[in-house]
Amino acid sequence: MKTMGILTVATANLLRHRLRTFVVVICLVVIITPFVSALALLEGIKKEAMISVQEGADLYVTMDMYGRNGMIPMEVADEIKKINGVLKAVPRVISRIYVEGRLCVLLGIPLDEIEETVKIIKGELPDDGEIVVGRALAKALGLEVGSNLSLGVRVTAIIDHSPFIMKRVYRVSGIFDTDTSIWSSDLILTGIDDAISIYEMEDFVSDIAVYVAPSRLQDVADTIQQMNAYFRIQSKSIAKQYVKRGFNRKGGIFVLLYTFAFILAIPVMLIVSGTGLTERKKEMAILKATGWQTDEVLQMAFFENTIIALISAPASVLISYIWLKLFNGAFIAQMFIAEIENIAPFRIPVQFTFGTFLMAIFFSLIFTLVGSIYSTWRTATTPPAEVLR
Amino acid sequence: MSKVIRCEDLYKSYPLGRDNEVVALTGINLSIEKGTLTLITGPSGSGKTTLLSIIGTLERPTKGRVIINDRTVNELSDAALARLRRDTMGFLFQDYNLIPRLPAWENVTYPLIPLGINSSERKKRALQLLEMLGLSHRYTHTPEQLSGGERQRLSLARALVNDPEILLLDEPTSNIDHKTAEKIMQLLRELRENGKSIIISSHDGHLLSEADQTFQLSGGRLVE
Ligand SMILES: Nc1ncnc2c1ncn2[C@@H]1O[C@H](COP(=O)(O)OP(=O)(O)O)[C@@H](O)[C@H]1O
Numbered sequence: 001m002k003t004m005g006i007l008t009v010a011t012a013n014l015l016r017h018r019l020r021t022f023v024v025v026i027c028l029v030v031i032i033t034p035f036v037s038a039l040a041l042l043e044g045i046k047k048e049a050m051i052s053v054q055e056g057a058d059l060y061v062t063m064d065m066y067g068r069n070g071m072i073p074m075e076v077a078d079e080i081k082k083i084n085g086v087l088k089a090v091p092r093v094i095s096r097i098y099v100e101g102r103l104c105v106l107l108g109i110p111l112d113e114i115e116e117t118v119k120i121i122k123g124e125l126p127d128d129g130e131i132v133v134g135r136a137l138a139k140a141l142g143l144e145v146g147s148n149l150s151l152g153v154r155v156t157a158i159i160d161h162s163p164f165i166m167k168r169v170y171r172v173s174g175i176f177d178t179d180t181s182i183w184s185s186d187l188i189l190t191g192i193d194d195a196i197s198i199y200e201m202e203d204f205v206s207d208i209a210v211y212v213a214p215s216r217l218q219d220v221a222d223t224i225q226q227m228n229a230y231f232r233i234q235s236k237s238i239a240k241q242y243v244k245r246g247f248n249r250k251g252g253i254f255v256l257l258y259t260f261a262f263i264l265a266i267p268v269m270l271i272v273s274g275t276g277l278t279e280r281k282k283e284m285a286i287l288k289a290t291g292w293q294t295d296e297v298l299q300m301a302f303f304e305n306t307i308i309a310l311i312s313a314p315a316s317v318l319i320s321y322i323w324l325k326l327f328n329g330a331f332i333a334q335m336f337i338a339e340i341e342n343i344a345p346f347r348i349p350v351q352f353t354f355g356t357f358l359m360a361i362f363f364s365l366i367f368t369l370v371g372s373i374y375s376t377w378r379t380a381t382t383p384p385a386e387v388l389r
Numbered sequence: 390m391s392k393v394i395r396c397e398d399l400y401k402s403y404p405l406g407r408d409n410e411v412v413a414l415t416g417i418n419l420s421i422e423k424g425t426l427t428l429i430t431g432p433s434g435s436g437k438t439t440l441l442s443i444i445g446t447l448e449r450p451t452k453g454r455v456i457i458n459d460r461t462v463n464e465l466s467d468a469a470l471a472r473l474r475r476d477t478m479g480f481l482f483q484d485y486n487l488i489p490r491l492p493a494w495e496n497v498t499y500p501l502i503p504l505g506i507n508s509s510e511r512k513k514r515a516l517q518l519l520e521m522l523g524l525s526h527r528y529t530h531t532p533e534q535l536s537g538g539e540r541q542r543l544s545l546a547r548a549l550v551n552d553p554e555i556l557l558l559d560e561p562t563s564n565i566d567h568k569t570a571e572k573i574m575q576l577l578r579e580l581r582e583n584g585k586s587i588i589i590s591s592h593d594g595h596l597l598s599e600a601d602q603t604f605q606l607s608g609g610r611l612v613e
């Protein structure tokens with residue numbers, strides 16, 4: 001009963017000091033919204049990464065090369081295909097390339113696999129000396145079907161292992177859709193034979209992606225390993241772990257950065273909460289003079305802050321939702337997704353979870369409390385006559 | 390008869406600058422019996438408000454003791470003082486100290502909240518008191534929308550709402566016309582009949598005839 005009464009008073013206080021309430025809420029929203037947006041983005045990217053792992057092959061086979069993943073003969077793919085339970089074995093050549101200062105991925109796979117992997121929306125599948133690029137990249141570089149593109153591929157010489165850049169000119173034979181995934185946005189696809197020829201390593205590929213019937217996974221992995229002790233086999237679950245670990249680290253760095261931002265925000269909150277302080281002090285003294293105890297006054301202040309947090313947090317989540325979904329995270333997405341300009345050329349991945357919402361409430365509450373706790377405490381513990389004179 | 394309030398050798402000074410001070414009360418000794426009306430008179434600045442706020446436990450004396458119902462108030466914690474005010478005291482401030490922009494009836498109900506009284510009961514009591522003090526037509530008005538005299542009566546309603554044993558009224562009739570003042574005096578007489586102890590401060594002597602006991606302050610001292 002008493003608690004309900006105090007809650008009523010807290011609500012009335014917020015309404016009576018409308019301007020102060022408004023300013024504090026606005027301030028909190030300004031502080032919390034980027035935080036919520038970043039969390040939602042991080043969650044979204046993580047989810048998408050997990051999906052891309054999920055959609056990927058079950059096993060990836062490479063060869064041990066001085067303890068690292070080295071190239072593997074292409075014909076191994078044909079051997080693996082013969083194993084009972086293997087649905088598909090796709091040889092792949094993967095290289096990182098620089099295209100006009102952007103880091104892209106050049107992926108060489110058999111032509112029929114290209115057809116299955118992406119949706120060509122303009123032009124056709126690549127022939128010798130041809131590539132297909134994503135729509136976003138094509139737009140960014142001003143490429144059309146039939147344009148020529150000069151690619152520099154980092155190649156390690158076989159004899160002395162010194163890396164050098166190989167320049168080649170490719171013709172764009174087609175453009176594929178990139179709306180759905182950030183991972184394909186900087187992807188360039190080419191036929192596997194063409195990709196192999198870049199490295200001058202006849203018939204060697206980066207890895208072989210193996211798709212397996214679920215019940216046969218362990219048997220297939222064992223069989224491949226028995227084929228050659230130097231084969232290295234990575235399974236999906238390991239990849240998943242790596243993705244997760246990577247994102248947890250990113251999340252950690254982000255939280256650290258935000259801690260600094262939050263510390264800077266505290267003086268702002270102190271100033272903002274201080275508006276109308278003299279009047280509020282007097283009101284608290286009146287309550288104390290008429291029989292309210294210190295803890296009841298503090299409880300009232302706590303309720304006020306909680307209500308403010310409960311208004312600010314959903315407002316922040318809503319604004320952040322609009323920002324990310326309707327405006328595609330303009331100016332914030334680039335902090336988390338490498339190599340995009342102010343406005344992302346593809347739909348950015350966003351995931352709002354209940355946890356995001358709780359975080360928003362938690363931080364809003366911390367901020368209103370930090371901003372007002374000292375002055376409230378001082379007022380609530382001073383003899384009322386001293387404040388009322 | 391039992392003494393409800395005793396003041397023993399009270400001093401109160403306020404610091405003024407670094408090594409100066411204003412002495413507001415000097416060597417006050419007085420005792421007040423239960424169920425009486427006590428008048429404290431004196432010119433402006435003589436210490437009436439200070440004495441009432443010390444008796445009302447709104448501030449602590451620099452020296453000396455206040456004893457209320459045989460309890461030495463000086464020794465009590467702030468929380469205990471708040472409970473004492475909640476359960477036994479009603480205070481009418483000289484400058485009303487109403488909560489701004491809050492409807493009249495709600496202003497009256499706030500002292501009932503720590504007592505855990507439910508909202509409908511709170512409202513009922515507030516409306517009763519406003520009716521009694523001739524303010525029922527103003528119950529949704531905020532203090533800003535009330536005249537000086539109406540605010541004073543509203544403040545009195547708030548002082549009475551917890552049915553206090555001790556009523557401390559700082560210049561309660563200064564802003565009120567003769568007719569309303571008479572009505573309030575009638576109310577105070579009834580309260581005294583019911584055993585309440587009432588202490589009133591006034592800078593003029595027109596309530597003298599009503600009082601059971603009168604103390605006169607001058608420059609912070611009691612004069613005979
Ligand atoms: N907070 C204060 N600081 C300094 N001086 C004060 C304070 N409160 C009251 N005084 C002084 O104490 C004296 C008594 O004041 P007060 O009790 O308000 O007198 P009254 O109510 O009889 O007019 C006055 O001289 C006044 O200036």
Ligand SMILES: [Mg+2]
Nearest residue numbers: 437438439483
């Ligand atoms: Mg006075």
